[in-house]
Amino acid sequence: MTSQKASTMIRVASVPQDQVYIRHLEPLQEQDRGSLRLPDPIHAPGSQSEQSPWWPPLMLTPEWVRDNHQRFDLMHIHFGFDAVDPQTLRNTITELRHFHKPLVYTVHDLINPHQPDATAHRQMLDILIASADALITLTHGAAAEIAAQWHRAAHVLPHPHVVDFATMNRLRRRREVLAVSSQRRTRHIGVHLKGLRANISPAILEPLARIVAGIPDTELQVNIHRQVLDPSNREYKADLAGQLLEGERQGKWNLEAHEYFSEEELFEYLGSLDVNVLPYRFGTHSGWLEAALDTGAAIVAPDCGQYVGQHASVAPYRWDYDRVDEDSLEEAVKHQLALSSVPGMDAEERKRQRMALAEAHERIYLELLAR
Incomplete structure (x- = not known):
């Protein structure tokens, strides 16, 4: 899939894993896969969202990182961090640092569409954007905002297809x-x-x-x-x-x-x-x-x-x-x-884009793990 093919599969603690954006970052062919996203830890019945069994995300707790650090190589956060408080998120990041696990954060939302008051989301962005070892976002405009507000550079990788x-x-x-x-x-x-x-x-x-x-x-x-x-x-x-x-x-x-x-x-x-x-x-x-x-x-x-x-x-x-x-x-x-x-884009263009996105994510993961 890439010229820097990993000798072993890169194990990613993805937050979440079972979501259409994340699923469509995977290559189309199993043999081209260079990374493996751990399945979402599922809560006990009655404690999770009816729409999203992974909600709230157990991976974003320091206890989960301590108990599972041998099962993954790096963590990649997409969604779900609004379910934890800022101090818990800081503690989780501290545990990642302790076990030398790189953190990737894809900045989907600079403003949370579900929250009329942007204060809480901004507080979490301040923690994640400052702490991440690599940042990804979906548009050049968002990357420019990240650079202006947090003085961090972000990889720009477009949204993959949604429809099969x-x-x-x-x-x-x-x-x-x-x-x-x-x-x-x-x-x-x-x-x-x-x-x-x-x-x-x-x-x-x-x-x-x-x-x-x-x-x-x-x-x-x-x-x-x-x-x-x-x-x-x-x-x-x-x-x-x-x-x-x-x-x-x-x-x-x-x-x-x-x-x-x-x-x-x-x-x-x-x-x-x-x-x-x-x-x-x-x-x-x-x-x-x-x-x-x-x-x-x-x-x-x-x-x-x-x-x-x-x-x-x-x-x-x-x-x-x-x-x-x-x-x-x-x-x-x-x-x-x-x-x-x-x-x-038509289906063939979306297929080519999906392959490029899979390769780009794998390159980012390999670069972080090689440091």
Whole structure:
């Protein structure tokens, strides 16, 4: 796989291991693998997240490092450190130093999209970015922010594919067929509010509805998780529920309330959109953006964070505090509707990228272990 092939497999304590970004850093062929990521330690039943059995991550405790230091060569942190307090994280890093285990940290989020107050996340970044033996991030913009704020250099390695290659091929071929068809069709602009996490704002809906209403043969599709509209659920948002239902009644948008999508459902949904508009007020990078591009959906993203830096085809719009700049949003939507080719990389390009990412990570690991 690389010219510096390790004589033995590099054992990586990956935090986490079973997550799509991390899984897709592995080479496609087993024989090309130069590193092995330890499986996530699973908590006792009832103590972990229903969505993520590895949550909270046991690897990020000094006790786990002490008990397992002979099982791994280095630690690579991606997500999950917000589940521990700063002192526990410092103690874990101290144990890594004691046992001479290098630490790699991939800076996915300079701002946590789930936290309206950035203070706690910034405190953890101060610890991790200062302590890591190597830093990785996903965009050049994020690397520039890291250099400016912490005076550290970061390797820039892009986000790998999210959608599996067979599904990617099928959905992108379907778009190509539609693109050359002479049959007139309705184009779909989609906004997914998910569970209305901290960085998602429904303020985009009304201006976007006005824009879509002025474009022939287009419809606005608004999706949201069912619990936000359910009066019996503790996550119910009465004002938003009223706005969404009234907007649907007035014909401003088609509303779909549903449970969390399965992976298959998510990919089919993204594949049904011509343009996917991200309603984010803050954040850094987006795996959702990558999944949508894998299906060939054009992306309209806010100019905050580093979303626009993830791919050259992404069209930006602006937020003015908590209000959407409608002119920039309209320009971005119309630009994406006028694209003459399917945006994003096809499956073959994503395969080549995945191999390059696997090799780049292995090089970083080998360099640290050789010191």
